[in-house]
Amino acid sequence: MAQALRILTVVGARPQFIKAAALGRAIAGKFAGRIEETLLHTGQHYDTSMSAVFFEELGLRTPAVCIGSTPESAAHLGRMMDGVGTYLANDRPDLMLVYGDTNSTLAGAMAARRMGVPVAHVEAGLRAYDNSMPEEENRVLVDHASTWLFCPTASASANLAAEGIAGDASRPLGARNPSVRLVGDVMLDNTLHYAAQARTRPVVERLGLRDRAYLVATVHRAGTADDPAVMQGLLAAFSGIHSATGSEVVMPMHPRTARTVAGLDGGVWPGVRIVPPMGYLDMLALVDASQGVLTDSGGLQKEACFLGKRCLILRDRTEWGELLGAGGSFLVGTDTERIVAEGRHLLEPYxxxxxxxxxxxHAAERICEELLRQA
Structure with a gap:
């Protein structure tokens, strides 16, 4: 029997835990015995509400290593790189797999590149064309360091081709001549897999909500969550939408957002209910039973679409242009008056x-098949 392909998967933040569940299911099922996966947790998201709950409910294997946490900073990025590099020096896999665009993604890819370990990037090719976003810098750097680039959409593949990353089958595979494959979105894999299970969760009842009578809002990106003036304006906008529509706005709050909100003057926004962070299944259930979504999250934009909900994207640009073409998602930025005015879209038939x-x-299966074919 051929030796199993040994993959080290680097995770560290909520979106990666969710995406890793799709590959984990495929590896444990169809590819059992052919792929051996080890998880390394960078500690970027480290408390129970942002980390442990996802491992428990998504059935993720226990990480072989958890590097530990410090406040997000350049020093934290360096510490994550050092931790990944130390692991690679002692237990070298056949390849490293990273997801998305977080600092954990960048730390893993850069450490692997320095150690000569080939990198596979899931969600490759995404571009918002906004270099003020740290995530945009991370995406570009990781894509250009990767040997396998797994694109979720055709536009992502086109973005890579425009940057000269297309792959040449006549040349040896490597970071300078990567494999680019359109495989689909592992987030859709997960939504389709978990939607029925999520609908059995009593989160709506637990919060005393009525189906289709509330909106869901999340804010967590540095450009919004770390700016007190922006946060004050967003909370005022959510309250304004409540005044205009009568719909309560339920806001599961990210820890970094909570730190900013705690320092705001006033602290009362009628119609806005702030609740603790939720696990993946509860969040899926909350969105599914809602009227619509307001978010700056890349992942939640898509989940809203997958669940048939309209979404106001609290950014000026999005890496998921396909959502705008679908007609249910709207870029509204962070201007208070504009968000309130556009809030009517959330209640329109969709x-x-x-x-x-x-x-x-079936994106995860395609990724596994491609790695087994080429690694």
Missing amino acids: PAPAVDAFGDG
Whole structure:
């Protein structure tokens, strides 16, 4: 029997835990015995509400190493790189797999590149064309350091081609001649897999909400969550939407956002209910039973679409342009008056969106098949 392909998967933040569940299911099922996966946790998201709950409910294997946490900073990025590098020096895998665009993604990819370990990047090719976003810098750097680039959409593949990353089958595979493959979105894999289970969760009842009578809001990106003036304006906008529509705005609060909100003057926003962070299944259930979503999250933009909900994207640009074309998502930025004015879109009838641009729910299987074929 051929030796199993040894993959080290680097995770560290909520979105990566969720995405890793899709690959983990495929590896434990169809590819059992052919792929051996080890998880390394960088500690970027480290408390129970942002980390442990996801491992428990998504059935993720216990990480072989948890590097530990410090406040997010350049020093934290360096510490994560050192931790990943130390692991690689002692237990070298066949390849490293990273997800998305967080600092953990960058730390893993850069450490692997320095140690001569090839990198596979899931969610490759995404571009918002906004270099003020740390995530944009991370995406570009990781894409250019990777040997396998797994794109979730056709536009992501086109973005890489425009940057000269297309791959040449006549040349040896490597970071200078990577494999670029359109596989679909592992987030769609997960939504299709977990939606029915999520609908059995009593989160709506537990919060005393009524189905289709509230909106869901999340804010966590540095450009919004760390700026007191922006946060004050967003909370005022959410309260304004409540005044205009009568819909309560439920806001599961990210820890970094909570730190900013705690320092705001006033602290009362009628119609806005701030609740603790939620696990993946509860969040999926909360969105599914809502009227719509307001978010700066890349992942939640898509989950709203996958669940047939309209979404106001609290940013000026998005890496998921396909959502705008589907007609149910709207870029509104962070201006208070504009958000309130656009809030009416959330309550308008919305036909179920076509999600074909994101694949068919089998992205994880395609990734595994491609790695086994080429690694």
